[in-house]
Amino acid sequence: MxxxxxxxxxxxxxxxxxxxxxxxxxxxxxxxxxxxxxxxxxxxxxxxxxxxxxxxxxxxxxxxxxxxxxxxxxxxRPARPIGHGHAWDQLLGFEDQIIAWVAGDGNHPPLTITKIETLLARQGCLVPYRTLHRFATERCGFGRKDTIVRVVDGDPGSECQIDFGYLGYLTDPETGRRRKVHALIFTAVYSRHMFVWLTYSQTLAAVIAGCEAAWAFFGGVFKVLIPDNLKPVVTDADAVNPRLSRGWTTPSTPGSTADPARIRSPKDKPRVERAVQYVRGNYWSGEEFTDLTEPSGQTSRVGRRRRDRARQRNPLQCSG
Missing domain, CATH: 1.10.10 (Arc Repressor Mutant, subunit A)
Structure with missing residues (x-):
């Protein structure tokens, strides 16, 4: 129990x-x-x-x-002399086995807690899922290993993170064929306010068009832009001295500094990384759009809805 x-x-x-x-x-x-x-x-x-x-x-x-x-x-109150109940005591007898399941080996990948719960039940060990999850995390090495460091959001209007995300397919009304739809997502780091620009391609022209629409939406350009390593934007990716394309720096980002994220480093742009999942699940999925202009009219509402939810979680950091 x-x-x-x-x-x-x-x-x-x-x-x-x-x-x-x-x-x-x-x-x-x-x-x-x-x-x-x-x-x-x-x-x-x-x-x-x-x-x-x-x-x-x-x-x-x-x-x-x-x-x-x-x-x-x-x-x-139940007697808990060591701070844990009977279910925890049951799991102590299977600790070595759970450690092996969590770590995996050359023949089997690491198992999930759900699978471990099933295997334990076959051996007569029936415990609540939450107790098993807590036991595996505290004693068996399951779960996140990295240390989480909170990053300061900075001042309002100082930083914007930019990334492309694949959404799905849409029938192009001009050609009549199904085409992949990508979302160029702009997330203001301080307020979490978001703008979404839909495009069939990831060319420089599409990126510039998305930037111009975003700056009109936000009412200005941010001081620091953190784009992903898109080929139209970054011609030579480097952790220290990345080379930016002239088409990106001149017409699309006047008066701002670009600091591209490192290759395969989503932690450099965590705000927009989370926004990609939000756009895919709460903006695109379950909708029926006829062309790219129809969902583009909803980007401001989506951005404000996500900002309002962020403000409910942390009102002190979402006011700018």
Whole structure:
């Protein structure tokens, strides 16, 4: 059985409802459970523990002090001498096997937690998925190995990250054939405001057209632009001294500095990397477009919707 932490407010509310209103008929356990949003057996355990601690139905609400609530929680909380429950103890006997599954070998790739859960169940070890995931992460080397470093977003209007993302196919109304559709995505680092430019190709002309539309949308050009290593933009990719095409630097980015991301380094442009997934899943998928001009009219709404969601997560960093 999975362990659930005992909530102080939950215990107090159950006991308050159980005491009832003076002069009226006290409610039953089923009514108490429905009112407090807990299981009937849970409500019974709280009430029985409170009665064992000396609470009576004739007492007032003032009897629900910290001492009584503490005694109830101590009585109903499962015994966890090492900070873990019975499911964790079961997994300790399979620790070496889980480590091998997580690491993989020359014949088998590393297994997922879902597959490990299935294999353990075949051996009679039935544990909650969340407990298994936590056990594999803490003791068996599963999960992210890299250290996460938070990057400062900078000032409003200082940086914009640019990347191409493949979306799918669309019938070209001019030729009548199905063509691949790419999205040139611009993400303002500070506000997460986003602009999407759709194109059938990734030529220099398409990139410049997308940039001009983006600057009109944002109302100006950013101080620093971080594009991906697109061939029309970067003629010679280098981690220190990349060579930019003249067609990119002159007409499309006046007054700004370009700092291309390193090859195969998505961490250099994480804001727009996440935006590619958002555009593909929340902007393109499930829609029926007739040409590129139809979805292009929705880019401002998509950008504002994503910015508003980012503001809900972190309002202090999404105001510019």
């Amino acid at each position: 999975a362990f659930r932490e005992v909530n102080v407010n939950e215990v107090k509310e159950v006991l308050r409802v159980w005491l009832g209103v003076p002069g009226s008929r006290p409610p039953g356990l089923r009514t108490i459970a429905a009112h407090c949003g807990v299981d009937r057996k849970t409500a019974r355990r709280y009430v029985e523990a409170a009665q064992a601690a000396g609470l009576q139905r004739t007492d007032g609400v003032e009897a629900l002090d910290d001492g009584l609530i503490g005694a109830v929680i101590e009585a109903v």
